[in-house]
Amino acid sequence: MSxxxxxxxxxxxxxxxxxxxxxxPPELNGIYPLEQALRMAEEWGMDLVEIAPQANPPVCxxxxxxxxxxxxxxxxxxxxxxxxxxxxxEIRFRPHTDDHDFAFKLxxxxxxxxxxxxxxxxxxxxxxxxxxxxxxERLLNQFAERLSHLARVEVMPKLDGKNMTxxxxxxxxxKRSAAGKGVGGTVSAEGELQEK
Numbered sequence: 001m002s003x004x005x006x007x008x009x010x011x012x013x014x015x016x017x018x019x020x021x022x023x024x025p026p027e028l029n030g031i032y033p034l035e036q037a038l039r040m041a042e043e044w045g046m047d048l049v050e051i052a053p054q055a056n057p058p059v060c061x062x063x064x065x066x067x068x069x070x071x072x073x074x075x076x077x078x079x080x081x082x083x084x085x086x087x088x089x090e091i092r093f094r095p096h097t098d099d100h101d102f103a104f105k106l107x108x109x110x111x112x113x114x115x116x117x118x119x120x121x122x123x124x125x126x127x128x129x130x131x132x133x134x135x136x137e138r139l140l141n142q143f144a145e146r147l148s149h150l151a152r153v154e155v156m157p158k159l160d161g162k163n164m165t166x167x168x169x170x171x172x173x174x175k176r177s178a179a180g181k182g183v184g185g186t187v188s189a190e191g192e193l194q195e196k
Contacts, residue, residue, distance in 0.1 A: 008050040009065050018060040088118045095135040106146055113150040119168040136164040
């Protein structure tokens with residue numbers, strides 16, 4: 001149970017007097033002896049809930065406690081769903097990746113970026129291909145250019161041993177969703193044409 005849900009209710013409240021808020025009409029709001037506030041809550045068929053115990057006197061509301069708990073849990077669940085852990089997804093290439101494979105990896109990268117993840121594009125050089133790092137750099141720059149509607153280059157292509165890496169980060173969500181819907185289909189169509 002989250003901290004927000006640990007309220008003292010009704011007879012659990014120990015202060016001799018409480019400040020009651022949120023009443024209609026507003027003139028009823030004010031400081032009451034605890035017993036009187038409890039009677040008011042009981043007369044209305046509700047609960048006296050202590051929402052700010054550190055105040056002097058403690059602040060209470062007269063509400064349906066079960067409903068308050070339900071709303072708190074619902075808000076917490078919605079907030080949790082809005083949180084998105086950004087992951088770094090790897091996409092691997094060879095220096096001479098063919099068009100079909102490039103389009104296939106491009107579609108995967110678009111999906112990852114639309115989900116809000118970063119892309120780490122890696123070109124693996126094998127054997128003597130390392131003597132031509134410009135092939136890998138050209139491929140990564142082309143990859144970044146084709147994804148420019150969804151992402152920005154966070155780390156430029158750089159050679160590290162036998163690998164060349166580049167990191168792409170998604171652009172702001174409002175731009176990403178608007179751009180991704182229109183352009184994503186075009187790239188898919190291109191990929192399908194190349195597959196035929």
